[in-house]
Amino acid sequence: MITEQLLSIAIRKDKRVMAHFGTLAAAMSAAVLATSCVSALAAETTGNAPARVEATADAKIKKITLTPKAAERLGILIDEVRADPSGRLIVPYASVLYDLSGKTWVYISAEPLSFVRGPVEIDTIKGDNVYLSDGPPVGTKVLAAGVPQVFGTEVKVGH
Incomplete structure (x- = not known):
């Protein structure tokens, strides 16, 4: 019984870590995309276009x-x-x-x-x-x- 409880606690912690990781990954993707768009826009507006x-x-x-x-x-x-x-x-x-x-x-x-x-x-x-x-x-x-x-x-x- 104690083993089942410990396993249940470990699974819940793992799910929370994975949820946080997913949120972090989404935030990082959005930041990279925003940076790319801003860089492209800056290149167009500042004359740094290729x-x-x-x-x-x-x-x-x-x-x-x-x-x-x-x-x-x-x-x-x-x-x-x-x-x-x-x-x-x-x-x-x-x-x-x-x-x-x-x-x-x-x-x-x-x-x-x-x-x-x-x-x-x-x-x-x-x-x-x-x-x-x-x-x-x-x-x-x-x-x-x-x-x-x-x-x-x-x-x-x-x-």
Whole structure:
């Protein structure tokens, strides 16, 4: 009988500890969530955002400027428009972006860590190379990694 009473007391104590632990865990989760939201809001309002989005002459296209830390996180790589011996323009396949309407684009980088979407017309795709029938001139710097993330920033997906 004494054993049963001791066991009953131990179980009640255990339940109280677990209830306190659950309350503590919920409070900690709420604090972490609040801190994350405040940090994100502070980044937006104080200019510490990972990217700056600016208008261009075309209302549908924005200029994206990344912070060095954001570029590092996204694994940004820059390549150049090349030409084959016949003069056809070539860009890396990873540079090409297809929008929802099926139009094809590349992000042109005229300044370090700044990108503006430019239209391209694809002639042929061979392996990792895309041959263009129209696009930026040879030597133009284009974004070769991080294209979907930059597009998401431009059109505010996930913001």
